[in-house]
Amino acid sequence: MNTSDPIIEFKNVTKRFGNLPVLKDITLSFRQGEVVVICGPSGSGKSTLLRSINRLEPIEKGSIAIEGQVVGNAARDINAMRQRVGFVFQQFNLFPHLSVTENICLAPMHLLGLSREQARQRAAALLKRVGLAEKGDAYPGRLSGGQQQRVAIARTLAMEPPVMLFDEPTSALDPEMVGEVLAVIRELADDGMTLLCVTHEMGFAREVADRIIFMADGEILEDTKPDVFFTAPSSPRARAFLAELRRA
Numbered sequence: 001m002n003t004s005d006p007i008i009e010f011k012n013v014t015k016r017f018g019n020l021p022v023l024k025d026i027t028l029s030f031r032q033g034e035v036v037v038i039c040g041p042s043g044s045g046k047s048t049l050l051r052s053i054n055r056l057e058p059i060e061k062g063s064i065a066i067e068g069q070v071v072g073n074a075a076r077d078i079n080a081m082r083q084r085v086g087f088v089f090q091q092f093n094l095f096p097h098l099s100v101t102e103n104i105c106l107a108p109m110h111l112l113g114l115s116r117e118q119a120r121q122r123a124a125a126l127l128k129r130v131g132l133a134e135k136g137d138a139y140p141g142r143l144s145g146g147q148q149q150r151v152a153i154a155r156t157l158a159m160e161p162p163v164m165l166f167d168e169p170t171s172a173l174d175p176e177m178v179g180e181v182l183a184v185i186r187e188l189a190d191d192g193m194t195l196l197c198v199t200h201e202m203g204f205a206r207e208v209a210d211r212i213i214f215m216a217d218g219e220i221l222e223d224t225k226p227d228v229f230f231t232a233p234s235s236p237r238a239r240a241f242l243a244e245l246r247r248a
């Protein structure tokens with residue numbers, strides 16, 4: 001793959017839930033190193049767009065390619081591809097009966113074949129990176145929401161995916177913990193990681209994103225640079241959405 005090729009490419013992707021169209025003929029690509037914020041009203045299809053990338057949601061028509069390879073329906077394709085695309089959820093989904101270090105080591109040992117010692121070293125380095133060097137032996141239930149989300153990010157990074165997807169990573173957090181999680185994501189962005197992030201944190205979007213995608217009713221209404229999006233969005237829906245956020 002050439003580095004200028006898209007790392008993720010949607011071609012005419014369509015999906016419905018029952019009769020409800022949720023993704024309407026989406027054609028879209030992301031380049032390596034891009035930091036993209038996806039926003040839009042509730043129910044507009046943001047999570048579905050993200051989840052369709054690693055087939056947490058199957059699509060009906062069109063294709064999605066990752067690193068130049070169209071992902072087919074075979075389970076082996078999907079598993080190989082899921083290792084290339086890290087996903088961080090709103091709810092952290094850590095295993096409660098495993099320590100922080102064990103949570104991080106699990107996938108690299110089972111899927112990448114790292115030895116326990118190699119995996120533990122990787123976990124220790126990642127915990128340091130997310131500011132939790134002291135928490136390796138703790139169990140998730142003893143950590144704050146912000147700490148759990150940082151562990152979840154470390155766990156995803158342990159697979160060394162070239163792309164990370166975040167679906168509202170701070171929406172389940174108390175306000176005082178939002179900043180610590182956004183700071184970790186911002187560092188990943190600064191390190192050149194390809195990031196797609198659904199978020200309502202518009203301050204973060206403005207400062208960190210290279211590109212903002214605004215969705216409504218299963219369509220992409222804006223796909224532009226943050227300064228354009230925040231000062232002169234072209235669609236009335238985006239103007240209304242921003243006005244609503246400012247009032248909130």
Ligand SMILES: Nc1ncnc2c1ncn2[C@@H]1O[C@H](COP(=O)(O)OP(=O)(O)OP(=O)(O)O)[C@@H](O)[C@H]1O
Pocket residue numbers: 017018020022040041042043044045046047048049
């Ligand atoms: N599993 C499902 N079955 C049926 N309908 C669904 C399912 N998942 C999502 N939907 C519907 O599809 C539409 C898009 O949902 P999606 O979760 O992608 O929106 P969203 O933009 O992420 O919204 P939010 O901001 O609330 O997270 C919504 O109308 C939703 O109710």
Ligand SMILES: [Mg+2]
Pocket residue numbers: 046047048
């Ligand atoms: Mg959502």
